Amino acid sequence: MSKIIKVDYMARVEGEAALEVEVDGKEIKKLVVDVFEPPRFFQGFLVGRKFDEVPDLVSRICGICPVSHQLTAIQAIENAMGIIPSLQVKDLRKLFALSQLIQSHSLHIYMLALPDFLGYESVLAMADKYKPVVERALRLKRLGNDLTVLLGGREVHPVTAVVNGFTIVPSKDKLKEIYDRLMLAKVDAIETVKLVAGLKLPEFWNECEHIAIYDDSQYAVNEGRLVSTMGLDIKSEDYRKHIKEEQVPPSNALHSYIEGRGTFMVGPLPRLNIKFEKMFPDAKAIAKEVGFAVPNYNPFKSITARAIELVHSIDESIAIIERNNFHEEDRSFAVKSGEGCSITEAPRGILYHKYAVNSQGIIEEADIVTPTSHNVANMEQDLYQFIPRILELPDDEITLKCETAIRNYDPCFSCSAHFLKVNIKDANK
Amino acid sequence: MKIVVIGCGNLLIEEDSIGINAVRELRKYQLPDFVTIIEAGTPGLGLLDLMEGFDKVIIVDAVVSGAPIGTIHRFTDEILPPREVVPFSLHGFNIVDAIQLGKKVQPEKLPEIVIMGIEVGQLKLNKVDVDNNIKLTIQKAIETILKIIN
Numbered sequence: 256m257s258k259i260i261k262v263d264y265m266a267r268v269e270g271e272a273a274l275e276v277e278v279d280g281k282e283i284k285k286l287v288v289d290v291f292e293p294p295r296f297f298q299g300f301l302v303g304r305k306f307d308e309v310p311d312l313v314s315r316i317c318g319i320c321p322v323s324h325q326l327t328a329i330q331a332i333e334n335a336m337g338i339i340p341s342l343q344v345k346d347l348r349k350l351f352a353l354s355q356l357i358q359s360h361s362l363h364i365y366m367l368a369l370p371d372f373l374g375y376e377s378v379l380a381m382a383d384k385y386k387p388v389v390e391r392a393l394r395l396k397r398l399g400n401d402l403t404v405l406l407g408g409r410e411v412h413p414v415t416a417v418v419n420g421f422t423i424v425p426s427k428d429k430l431k432e433i434y435d436r437l438m439l440a441k442v443d444a445i446e447t448v449k450l451v452a453g454l455k456l457p458e459f460w461n462e463c464e465h466i467a468i469y470d471d472s473q474y475a476v477n478e479g480r481l482v483s484t485m486g487l488d489i490k491s492e493d494y495r496k497h498i499k500e501e502q503v504p505p506s507n508a509l510h511s512y513i514e515g516r517g518t519f520m521v522g523p524l525p526r527l528n529i530k531f532e533k534m535f536p537d538a539k540a541i542a543k544e545v546g547f548a549v550p551n552y553n554p555f556k557s558i559t560a561r562a563i564e565l566v567h568s569i570d571e572s573i574a575i576i577e578r579n580n581f582h583e584e585d586r587s588f589a590v591k592s593g594e595g596c597s598i599t600e601a602p603r604g605i606l607y608h609k610y611a612v613n614s615q616g617i618i619e620e621a622d623i624v625t626p627t628s629h630n631v632a633n634m635e636q637d638l639y640q641f642i643p644r645i646l647e648l649p650d651d652e653i654t655l656k657c658e659t660a661i662r663n664y665d666p667c668f669s670c671s672a673h674f675l676k677v678n679i680k681d682a683n684k
Numbered sequence: 685m686k687i688v689v690i691g692c693g694n695l696l697i698e699e700d701s702i703g704i705n706a707v708r709e710l711r712k713y714q715l716p717d718f719v720t721i722i723e724a725g726t727p728g729l730g731l732l733d734l735m736e737g738f739d740k741v742i743i744v745d746a747v748v749s750g751a752p753i754g755t756i757h758r759f760t761d762e763i764l765p766p767r768e769v770v771p772f773s774l775h776g777f778n779i780v781d782a783i784q785l786g787k788k789v790q791p792e793k794l795p796e797i798v799i800m801g802i803e804v805g806q807l808k809l810n811k812v813d814v815d816n817n818i819k820l821t822i823q824k825a826i827e828t829i830l831k832i833i834n
Binding site: 362366378382390397412 | 730
């Protein structure tokens with residue numbers, strides 16, 4: 256019997272994409288995750304702009320991860336000009352990145368993914384029965400937002416992060432206020448891990464290559480070597496020698512693959528698989544308490560990994576505030592020509608920016624690869640293996656499970672388009 | 685009485701920019717100290733945070749409902765527009781979803797809500813000029829906002 260699975264417009268993801276699958280018996284004849292979100296040509300229009308305009312412009316790539324795009328661009332430009340930021344700047348940047356991770360993870364866990372596993376259409380439908388849970392979600396998200404505002408001047412498209420520093424450092428009073436809230440939020444984060452660990456997630460194992468950035472001294476977020484579960488271990492400068500992209504019509508998102516190997520996964524699950532030991536003790540402890548062990552290759556466990564990262568992010572934010580006495584610093588530097596790149600961990604996985612800058616500080620070349628671009632081809636690979644196991648289910652359940660499998664990645668198709676609809680149709684009906 | 689006027693929209697999309705352009709125009713007026721203006725872009729659930737601590741919120745946003753272009757629809761938290769007529773969302777949450785979630789989970793934090801939905805016909809992506817019809821509608825919206833404030 257042949258079957259066509261179609262989702263014309265994926266819900267609870269950022270941006271626009273569709274899924275179409277044709278099945279004959281147990282064999283998948285066609286499987287396309289089609290990102291129809293229109294491309295926005297950022298790489299093209301950055302060329303010719305001055306280096307200091309770039310952080311503001313690239314923050315517009317995404318309303319969810321503006322901090323990641325800003326920080327990655329800034330670090331790539333610094334790398335191009337030979338600027339080495341201070342330790343305080345590195346700590347402020349990490350706190351900034353963690354703030355975005357807290358807000359993005361709380362939004363995804365509670366608002367986008369949880370309705371799938373609790374059997375609701377949306378968080379709105381869930382709110383009557385699970386009011387305290389949704390209240391917790393809003394508290395956590397608000398905390399992340401407020402920390403972003405404290406460091407970045409505003410929540411969306413922040414303005415304070417610049418080459419070689421921040422235009423404003425947060426005041427002691429404001430930091431103390433957010434520090435007290437982080438201490439209280441720890442309970443919410445622990446409860447989040449317990450909640451998601453109690454969900455009935457599909458048993459599915461796809462031992463694909465997982466990639467994350469790694470650093471011996473810390474749980475790497477803004478800097479580190481690019482490391483995989485299958486032996487890749489390279490400097491960020493060598494990214495393009497190993498990670499390639501191809502256009503696969505009809506999708507507007509480029510598909511990433513590792514030269515000579517194939518697709519790979521980035522995001523919270525790969526991060527835990529690669530650098531779990533670098534997490535703060537309470538994150539590791541709660542993982543152990545709920546029975547989460549690494550390596551774990553069940554993509555549906557991404558929600559658990561995300562929740563454990565929430566605990567880590569709160570603890571590391573507290574530690575950064577405790578060890579610093581933030582003060583104004585000299586941000587001067589000389590504009591130089593050069594090429595430079597940076598790879599960071601955005602909430603959804605590794606983000607790559609590379610720029611060539613001339614001696615006047617004008618951008619001559621820009622190359623940006625987002626986490627969802629890294630993941631799109633792997634989403635298809637997950638589905639190739641997952642769908643044959645669920646074909647006995649009713650069509651509406653197959654469709655929902657396919658959507659859930661894609662939402663494991665917390666995809667941001669707006670950023671990747673350079674992409675979600677799902678379609679399931681029985682060809683015999 | 686603390687009032688916040690929140691403009692929603694995207695400046696890079698002509699018709700959707702109407703909320704942002706309206707609050708920018710409003711900034712040119714001498715407004716009482718108890719009035720705060722926020723350019724919110726596409727705030728999604730963040731709208732709940734933006735409204736918190738105020739007694740009244742006036743949200744200005746584009747709507748596409750099929751009414752004549754320039755029609756100013758006025759909604760409240762009791763009579764919300766159908767979510768489909770507010771064209772843009774963040775992660776699938778638009779202003780109607782955010783307010784409905786706020787009503788269910790934290791009604792005590794919600795101020796009195798007025799939504800000024802400006803009918804814009806249809807949305808054309810990547811066109812940044814604001815034409816005269818839209819400018820006239822913005823002026824009409826501002827007069828209404830000033831009446832509410834005063």
